[in-house]
Amino acid sequence: MTPPITSIGLLDPDQVKSVLGAAVLAPSTRNTQPWRFRCTTAGIELHADPDRALPVADADQRELLLSCGAALFNLRTAIHALGAHPATTLLPRRDNPTLLAVVRPFAARKPDRRLVRLADAIPRRHTNRAPFEVAVIPDTVVAELRHAAEAEQAWLPRLDANQLNRLRDLVHKSHHAQVTDPAFLAEWRQWTARPRDSRDGIPDGMPSDDSDWISGDFGSPRRGLADDSDPLVVVVGSFEDKQADRIRAGQAMQRVLLTATAAGFDASFVSQPVEVPAVRAELRTLLGGGLWPQVVLRLGHGTPASWTPRRSLDDVLLEPDRLSA
Ligand SMILES: Cc1cc2nc3c(=O)[nH]c(=O)nc-3n(C[C@H](O)[C@H](O)[C@H](O)COP(=O)(O)O)c2cc1C
CATH class of the missing domain: 3.40.109.10 (NADH Oxidase)
Known part of the structure; x- marks a missing residue:
């Protein structure tokens, strides 16, 4: 009741x-x-x-x-x-x-x-794990996204081509660490292979990860993405990493996601490199050492995403x- x-x-x-x-x-x-x-x-x-x-x-x-x-x-x-x-x-x-x-x-x-x-x-906001079309996100929207993070006391560094390549390596490394850990796999299955009528977790049959990113196809010549037309990859970062900083970073993340939705863009999460502590430390160094990476987001245009239950x-x-x- x-x-x-x-x-x-x-x-x-x-x-x-x-x-x-x-x-x-x-x-x-x-x-x-x-x-x-x-x-x-x-x-x-x-x-x-x-x-x-x-x-x-x-x-x-x-x-x-x-x-x-x-x-x-x-x-x-x-x-x-x-x-x-x-x-x-x-x-x-x-x-x-x-x-x-x-x-x-x-x-x-x-x-x-x-x-x-x-x-x-x-x-209208849904996580969209589909491959994203090649589309340049206008600078005005990028500025809006950055402002969204800053309004919630977080920062939104955009990764350049070199950093993206390094990030792809970090995704591979962290993905490998996770999928070779039986405890991780058991927990993953517990939440991502739910019965279809489940009100939480990710129902069986729905895509539950960003496989293109993990397979490393993202941005590769095979998919024909030139450096200047890569989907936008941003990191929500905080200057400290305490409980309150993380709550603030979550607010910033959501403000960024809603700003993207309102501007007509989709987003998905690339969480492996922030979920493995040693790799998160490497990502922090990649960003210059001053920010704690909290969440990595990929933004672009995908085919419409399905709705996940609540x-x-x-x-x-x-x-x-x-x-x-
Ligand atoms: C902190 C955080 C990390 C997430 N990491 C991933 C991820 O690694 N892979 C993924 O496919 N989705 C990830 N998601 C998206 C969730 O799976 C998604 O929000 C949830 O299934 C609800 O669906 P919705 O966003 O479409 O409402 C993440 C979401 C949050 C808030």
Whole structure:
């Protein structure tokens, strides 16, 4: 049974439901949806769900925090589009590390049309793992993407041709490390070969990885991609790598993804090099040593992607008394 949803601040119960519905459309590693929400008179709480962590691929729960950060960005943006200011506090309680944020929609605000455009893009964004057509992404869009990351206190270095070649090596190396690890493979299968009616993970039969990238075909002469027409590859990076930095990076990632969707571009994730710690350290060096790489994204145009299921609000809402305030 869904706990009863009441008004919170300026939002009536239907609006609370609709902003939570937007939050759960966020991308998450292996579609684990590692979040829970709790509605209180003080605001909407976002909690991490450690039972949905990936102990092998994501031992320090970095990707779990990125996924929750993406849900937080959707929540904030949907609240903003309804005309309320989403006053947000990250990690409000030291004694409750799974309480990641509280959002308080109490003050009215005239919606900023750029954020309303991102809110409109929330249901249209899907991870697209298809090969991307050769298409140059205009500099204006690249600038918008960079601004999206910076607005959320992260950075978005774009990789040049040399760095792309090195990154391809790192993808191979990390992919090899993962697929030769039986524990990794068992965890991968657990989340990516779900029954077709499953509401989480990636249902059996759906593509669950970026195989062109892994096979190394990306950008190779065989596919006829010239250096100046490669799909855009960007890295969301942070200057620190603590819990709050990772939540912020997840918000930045989602702002970048929605900005791409709104501009008509698709995106997919290239996570192997950030999931293997030793390779992540090499990627950090490749980026100049000043940034912590959090997520690698490939952007371009692909054939339309299918929709991945989500759990219902019943499954993600905490009773007001199930956790201490
Ligand atoms: C931190 C993070 C890492 C991800 N890594 C991968 C990946 O390595 N390969 C992949 O195909 N998809 C990856 N994804 C995409 C998820 O599988 C996808 O978000 C999820 O299945 C939900 O689908 P949707 O994005 O279409 O809503 C990642 C997503 C997040 C947030």
